[in-house]
Amino acid sequence: MNLVETFRTGLEAVISHRLRSSLTVLGIMIGITAVILTVGLGEGAQQQVGSEISSLGANLLIVSPGSTTSSAGIRGGLGSASTLTVANANVLANKTVAPDIAGVAPVVSASESLTAGTANWTTTLVGSNASWMAVRGRAMAEGRFISGHDVQTHAAVVVLAPTTASELFGAGDPVGQTVDVAGTPMSVIGVLTAEGSSSTSDDDDQAIIPITTAATRIIGGTGRNDLSSIYIEATNSQTLSAAYQEADNALLSLHGITDATDADFTITSQQSLLATATSVDKTLTVLLAGIAGISLLVGGIGVMNIMLVSVTERIREIGLRKALGATPRLIRRQFLVEASVLGLVGGMLGALLGLVVAIVLPHFISDPVAISAAAIAGSIVIAIAIGVAFGVYPASRAARLAPIDALRSE
Amino acid sequence: MTESGTVNPPLDDTQPIRIGDTGQHPASPAPVIDIEGVHKIYRTGALEVAALRGVSLTIAAGEYVALMGPSGSGKSTLMHILGCLDVPTLGTYRLAGEDVSAMTEVDLADVRNRRIGFVFQQFNLLASLSALRNVELPLIYAGVDRATRRERALAALNRVGMGDRVEHRPGELSGGQQQRVAVARAVVSDPALILADEPTGNLDSVSAGEVLDLLAELHDSGRTVVLITHDADVADVASSIFRILDGQILDNASATVGGGAR
Numbered sequence: 001m002n003l004v005e006t007f008r009t010g011l012e013a014v015i016s017h018r019l020r021s022s023l024t025v026l027g028i029m030i031g032i033t034a035v036i037l038t039v040g041l042g043e044g045a046q047q048q049v050g051s052e053i054s055s056l057g058a059n060l061l062i063v064s065p066g067s068t069t070s071s072a073g074i075r076g077g078l079g080s081a082s083t084l085t086v087a088n089a090n091v092l093a094n095k096t097v098a099p100d101i102a103g104v105a106p107v108v109s110a111s112e113s114l115t116a117g118t119a120n121w122t123t124t125l126v127g128s129n130a131s132w133m134a135v136r137g138r139a140m141a142e143g144r145f146i147s148g149h150d151v152q153t154h155a156a157v158v159v160l161a162p163t164t165a166s167e168l169f170g171a172g173d174p175v176g177q178t179v180d181v182a183g184t185p186m187s188v189i190g191v192l193t194a195e196g197s198s199s200t201s202d203d204d205d206q207a208i209i210p211i212t213t214a215a216t217r218i219i220g221g222t223g224r225n226d227l228s229s230i231y232i233e234a235t236n237s238q239t240l241s242a243a244y245q246e247a248d249n250a251l252l253s254l255h256g257i258t259d260a261t262d263a264d265f266t267i268t269s270q271q272s273l274l275a276t277a278t279s280v281d282k283t284l285t286v287l288l289a290g291i292a293g294i295s296l297l298v299g300g301i302g303v304m305n306i307m308l309v310s311v312t313e314r315i316r317e318i319g320l321r322k323a324l325g326a327t328p329r330l331i332r333r334q335f336l337v338e339a340s341v342l343g344l345v346g347g348m349l350g351a352l353l354g355l356v357v358a359i360v361l362p363h364f365i366s367d368p369v370a371i372s373a374a375a376i377a378g379s380i381v382i383a384i385a386i387g388v389a390f391g392v393y394p395a396s397r398a399a400r401l402a403p404i405d406a407l408r409s410e
Numbered sequence: 411m412t413e414s415g416t417v418n419p420p421l422d423d424t425q426p427i428r429i430g431d432t433g434q435h436p437a438s439p440a441p442v443i444d445i446e447g448v449h450k451i452y453r454t455g456a457l458e459v460a461a462l463r464g465v466s467l468t469i470a471a472g473e474y475v476a477l478m479g480p481s482g483s484g485k486s487t488l489m490h491i492l493g494c495l496d497v498p499t500l501g502t503y504r505l506a507g508e509d510v511s512a513m514t515e516v517d518l519a520d521v522r523n524r525r526i527g528f529v530f531q532q533f534n535l536l537a538s539l540s541a542l543r544n545v546e547l548p549l550i551y552a553g554v555d556r557a558t559r560r561e562r563a564l565a566a567l568n569r570v571g572m573g574d575r576v577e578h579r580p581g582e583l584s585g586g587q588q589q590r591v592a593v594a595r596a597v598v599s600d601p602a603l604i605l606a607d608e609p610t611g612n613l614d615s616v617s618a619g620e621v622l623d624l625l626a627e628l629h630d631s632g633r634t635v636v637l638i639t640h641d642a643d644v645a646d647v648a649s650s651i652f653r654i655l656d657g658q659i660l661d662n663a664s665a666t667v668g669g670g671a672r
Contacts, residue, residue, distance in 0.1 A: 002553070005550050009550075012538060012539065012543075013538070015538075016537075016538030316534065317536055320534045320536070321547070321551075322495075322519065322522075323493065323495055323522055323528050323534075324522065324523065324528070324547050324548045324551060324595075325519050325520065325522050325523020325524070325548055325551035325552060325599075326519060326551050327515070327516050327519040327520075327551075328515060328516070328519075329516075330551065402496075403495045403496075403522075404490050404495040404496040407495065407530075407534070
């Protein structure tokens, strides 16, 4: 008996018990769908994180004041002043001090109220230099960004992020209009493109002005040279750690600190933050995949259960087939094929349902679902393997039956 | 497969075929069945039941033999042993000169497939398959290719008068028709020995007569037929009758003797 005949015999048996076969298939199908969806959700989340990395700039380092390395918590500078200054930023921008740093954007930020005509909107006001746009990986939707000249001349100009622009000007063109920033009128020179919100802040709702303008006209006082943070862009992703070292060394010596553990600043890379986020996603994926795997296991036990019932119920058929010349091997193979057909059909239907849900689901939840061919092919293979694995015991039980005992049973 | 022609080659190759025979029965046939001192003891826990106690029997090729006995006499056990469905506890069984008591399960499957055709009281057709597929089953296990298989199965079904119902499932056929399909299945692999276990037990008298006629035809075409029954009228159609009681063969009477037993 060749393989085609074995397969045909198995199919005939599956088809002749339609209800039972479909219920068994349903079990496998749900398991496979669950696997495809959890893997898809996990991969989708990781891809999202990946695209966040590139949108933030993979080569980005952020220097923030205070230390988190101390066990006592965040170490502040002397008094309440920030430990980072514009002078620090200027040193880091020096190519001889830090050859692997491509751009430095010192940042002061404050929450300020912006007024344009009758519209009033409170947003994050960011004071920075011309490097900010490149370092943060942003682009202009219209107009221009702050220039070096604007910074030197303390120009009263402002660049708006898209949400801020639409809150203040509605559908109208903001470029060339005047915005009142904390009592100082400033002209809008450009609007940024939309970026999307990250987990920590809404990058589409902010206003950027020259850092000098912020220091003299908005903040003023003794804290005018204190920075909220310094954004550093490495020349490329390979030099990121070199840039990190250069920035670390330069700042330590500028601050007169000999022991790195006493540092009054912290340098973090976006990658390390996102790596943490990714690993959290991975943990979640593994957890969900584990649950999906359990449902697949339950499906497999369903196959075994049905096959055992099938063997018991068809004991006469087995006896007859043996009387007609079927060897134990052929009987075993017949039942194995039946079990794997159940697995295969369940796997294919599950993959199909998984695909459909993966396409439909993102319309209802915000999370993307990645559809990977490997996950689909893999889960079909797993489904067949489950059919075979859980079919082995019933099949060998059928094969072991003595023809006469099988024929005699009622 | 033609009506009178192709009988299986002589099962015992050492036996010369005589030239000049009438053609339907080899003049000096090799014994198809040769059992000697066969005992069959069933053990269920501490209980031992001897179903057969020293049965010896020789059936030559081309014979039509009835094994007759009441229920519980051991005739079904004997039939199972003759059909290689069961093995004797004691004693030897030579099927066409081959000792089957020493055979492996795989070899036994092959023997059942090629040398023996079964007809059961319960028909034992697979309900989910068409008549044609049911008849094809032994050929599938024999590894016959698809086209030949179909051709031979159709020929066998035509022969039993079921050529117009090949696509019917057993449930769509009457008892008599099902048994005819079963006879077609028994002969499709062209076996030398047909074992019929109460083939008329579930049939009305008309259908029973038809099935017995079919068996007689098979015998006429040179096959060895062994019929197991409790019914003396049925046994009468055979050329010789062995009567079984309490696991032993009572006498080896010719067909003329069996008539009166009821």
